Amino acid sequence: MDSGGGGKHFILLHGLAHGAWCWYKVVAQLRAAGHRATALDMAASGVHPARLHEVASFEDYSRPLLDAVAASPDSDRLVLFKRTIKPDFFMDSTTTIVNTEQGPRTALLFGPNLLASKLYDQCPAEDLELAKLLVRPGFQFMDDPTMKDETLLTDGNYGSVKRVFVVAKADRSSTEEMQRRMVELSPGADVEEVAGADHMAMLSKPTEQKVTMWMINKHGGKAPVQTKGPSIDRELCGSPRQREAMEVGGGEKHFVLVHGLCLGAWSWYKVATALESAGHRVTALDLAASGAHPARLQEVRSFEEYSRPLLDAVAAAPDGDRLVLVGHSHGGASLALAMERFPRKVAAAVFVDAAMPWVGKHIGVTTEGFMKKAASKGLLMDCQIVAITDGTGSEEGAGQRGTAIVMGPEFLKKCYKESPAEDLTLATLLVRPGNQFMDDPVMKDEALLTAANYGSVKKVFVVAKAAHGSSASAEEVQSWLAATNPGTEMQEIAGADHAVMNSKPRELCDVLVGIASRYD
Template sequence: MDSGKEQRRQQHHLVLVHGACHGAWCWYKVATVLSSAGHRVTALDMAACGASPQRTEEVPSFEEYSRPLLDVLAGLPPEEKAILVGHSFGGLSLALAMERNPDKVAVAVFVAAPMPAAGKPMDVVFQQQDSQAKEERPVDVFMDCKMETSSPLQIFMFGPQFMKKNLYQLSPPEDLTLAVAMVRRSRRFQDDAMLTQAVLTAERYGAVKKVCIVAEDDALLSVDIRRQMASWNPGTEVMVLPGADHMPMFSKARELSQLIMEIAHKYT
């Protein structure tokens, strides 16, 4: 085969979506590996996250929070499909984008992320997470995280000690230092219709290929619950990333990058 054609065939458009309180900056290691391998990488800041100029209070809904991702998919050329990679809370933005533009997604990769089910409200995943957290850490579950409630908004931000113990416990200390300096206040949108109503359909969201990457040493949510969520979506491939905490883009950056590239080649 012509080497030029083979190189073009192997190039993919990878869209990276961060989790709560984080931003596009958290993908700096993975984005570097992927782009160095010749792939096109789009790392997004969701509304009021990362370098976004918006304030959390200015984002009226989960749909508007996810607008950067929705706009990227809507703007793709007719023949192009993207590989979506969502971390943690970013998995819910992936789900909404898949429902809106299923024909624009080659495969969706959920990295240490909740995976909602077609026909169920997306906030069911919060019930699973909160139930486990209270069972395993019944006292001071959220440690030094900051919570603000001003109806109808509930805003929170991860605390340094919570991040060190539950998110970054296996990550390089310099990446925890970076994260503590960069995280921003965020919302869970508990009362948002996009999360409380069954907006995901089997015909659209359910039809998109999905891969669940489970971080083996994720202290935020157990491997069993990640697998259970994946089982809600028939045909989902589950991959386990050994030695990874909740932030595998830091704790196992090269291994995660390799998995993403393997998935891209397999599903496109």
């Protein structure tokens, strides 16, 4: 493919309520084939920072695409791809009125039944879970002047661009007849077919979608697509017999999954799917200004506010609902705060290669230790430390509200070095700047964590044996746990990088279910 098509530049556009993330499989495959791929978040979509009420027009919504195309060199001939949705299959979707400067507008949020039965019905269960965690309300801009202008598209410009329509043969959101009708309304467009593809062809048939793009680029859409995609391992939590045993042994448990710094609930999509398929309840949370959470970083004034989604979720759990809290990386700090506040609601807390403080020390003690080690050994690599400003004042330092970490691509490669390339791509599309709140009063309070509350909760530390920057032996980790958190159980996952939930989801699922069955 490289020698035939060369290093082409593909720009990939998502459909309503989605984001650049939905192209993560195709982006990984295109890049592996030597092409450039740019997956864009339209305004107020994916992890784009705009809020829906701030997007004044269809032009504003499309600005990320318009800017990307305008910025490309004249010699850089782009291949544009977009997915969309038929407007009358919304099922359990909900609408809300959003007040904007242009007046009230109706926003649409896709419902889980629509996602499962009409859009993702041929996709792996993990991708449906990912969509549930990431879809955002969206405007269709049906009354926007640009959308209503019948003279806008001209033969000299729009009509001169080669167009190819990809028919998703198993799309339940629109019939094949309807898809081909759209082709008839756009004379001169070629047609490619992807058999077995649902509406989210980039997820249900990513390899076929990639080959289709290449054929379109090389042959003008004339070559047939014959390549079959790789099989998807759906056995993330052991064999069916193992899953049945886990359900019987542990019963229906409630797992609350907390992501690490700069990540979001999306990072748990594989483990959440596996736990749910085993009959357990799962709550994967976006902490404030993370994942698809609507807050902006500068608006989150404290570690307490950052952790509020977790604290609220634990507080809302019934008294008899003993939770298994699972925290990854910096998420362990938020776990500690929830354990101190609600010890009787937590059956066990699992720290997955995570910050785990101890009684008599402040919550940020382990993060401080890592940052000192990172500074001395260069572990942060190409990460950037940037100022968080509230936009006030023009003098240097005016309005600054601490600093944030922006994860660099080389650092992410190290964190995901044992994970599938698709998961690294997903992370590059979804990470956001993160605040560690190292100077926050809650993080610095050495009297906050008490033996009666935090110390009374059963704790399990999961060692990722292949994690970047971790060279400690099992004996060293066990010794550290004995000194800081006596009684803490240790579990090891061989071959796991720092993104344990991506590199070893099956093994992590087995560990979590085993923990839940032992502690009630």
